[in-house]
Amino acid sequence: MTSSFTPIRAGFMPLTDCAPLVMASVLGLDERHGIKLVLSREHSWSGMRDRLIAGSLDAAHVLYGLIYGVEMGIGSRAVPMAVLMNLSRNGQAITLSRALAEQGVFDGPSLAAHMRRNRRKFTFAHTFPTGNHAMFLYYWLAAAGIDPLRDIQSATVPPGQMAASLAAGHIDGFCAGEPWGARAVQDGCGVTVAASQDIWPDHPGKALGATAAFADANPQACRALVGALLEAGRWIDASPGHRDATAEILASPAWVNAGRELIAGRLQGRYEDGLGRGWLDPDPLHFHAHGEANFPWLSDGMWFMTQHRRWGLLREDPDYLAVAARVNRVGLYREAAELAGVAAPAGLLRSSVLMDGRVWNGCDPRAYISAFDGAAPRPLFAHGAPQ
CATH class of the missing domain: 3.40.190.10 (Periplasmic binding protein-like II)
Structure with a gap:
């Protein structure tokens, strides 16, 4: 009998923040949206990049800065890329x-x-x-x-x-x-x-990344994927019990392959520094945060380009805003968020204060x-x- 679900081949690295992809599959949230996640455990970020570019992966749990590096041709041939959503923040x-x-x-x-x-x-x-x-x-x-x-x-x-x-x-x-x-x-x-x-x-954590070619050719599947992952992130963040259950599942050799307690501690915000000091972080790894962790802010993508420029990975200033508007599929995200009942902000830029007191808001990246x-x-x- 032929499945009515659209398969999506999605890569992930064995990290705690692959949780939305894993839980969307385990909880059947992908099938609720008419897709079927075919998850592939990758061994390195360079391998993930190469498989995305080659088309053997449709989408991936991926480093935000990696997507922009490929878009700008840093360390590989330039390939138009897409950020469909943020998967996490912090952690x-x-x-x-x-x-x-x-x-x-x-x-x-x-x-x-x-x-x-x-x-x-x-x-x-x-x-x-x-x-x-x-x-x-x-x-x-x-x-x-x-x-x-x-x-x-x-x-x-x-x-x-x-x-x-x-x-x-x-x-x-x-x-x-x-x-x-x-x-x-x-x-x-x-x-x-x-x-x-x-x-x-x-800060933005991992992104849901794809090539621009895949996103352009499969908008319905991409919206369904974003919707499923929004629901998964919302489920994980809903309670400490859900986070513990997530840690139990991630511990499996099929996913992160690490002890449940090792994963659960920092997933719940409990930190030990190795010198006898422990603390409960008030803002640890989040997968949803009422949608605030998921919106693909253009300023987030722009920040990575400013750092690539700062450290000589980009030889010239790109048109920061235009590149980010091209890569981050805000319109697609908003459509998926509406279907999933998740609020999305009206703006495209956000303001942050980093550890050295500098304000980043995306308004003047060259300055x-x-x-x-x-x-x-x-x-x-x-x-x-x-x-």
Whole structure:
């Protein structure tokens, strides 16, 4: 008997914030919207990118900055891309090695002081060169006066390998999604020094990404997919019990393949830093937040382009607003949100205050970048670190 559901091949990485895709499938929310999710567990963000470009994936749980990197041809051929919605906000972390913590490093300024004393380049890992974690890591370092282009060695490591790489001494710290920061703390090799919401409160997390070609050719399927994922995010955020149930499901080898308690802790906002301090974060990982976590703000996409420009990944200023308006499918999102009974804001830009007090609102991206140029981090090593 032929299924009446439209299949959608969707990739995900084994991270806590893949939850909307997994729960939409497990709860049957995809079928309620006339589609059938065929989920594919990927092993690296570069592999995810390549499969999206090649058309072997229709859509994916993907780094926001990766989508814009592909759109702009950074590190790969330029391919028109689409952000259909935000899947999450907050809930990533910067983790440093326990060895650094034992030498008095517990935040950005103490790391900068330690680097000046030791006069060597430390190695910090992110998950993809244009991705969220690279941009958050660089922002955090630069706010402490550390130039990520000159004062450190950068490495790209798949998120699931971060804790093991830290334990082996291959890297001195990393920025990645959960539960891998929590795993480093649990294993005793890492210390959490910042959650990503400390860098940019309520920042965009992963996006639902696709090629523009797929979005243009399949608008009905895309609206159905967004509707199903809005319902999934709403269900997860509805209660602590739903979050615990989500952690139980994500723990399976088919999905994240990590202990339920490891996933559940930070999913519920419970943090341990590895140095004996614990806290309940008032604004941890969210998947819905009454729709506020899902709207594809043009200013969110523009911010990643400003950081790509800041760190030389873009050689010239693009037309920030025009690119974001092309990539972020706001009209499609609003149609899907209306069908799912989710409120959508009337505007396209939002205002945020980041950790260094700078305001980002998308109104003048060139001036925003120029302000960084005028206050560039002082190089720790005027003539380069000793080799």
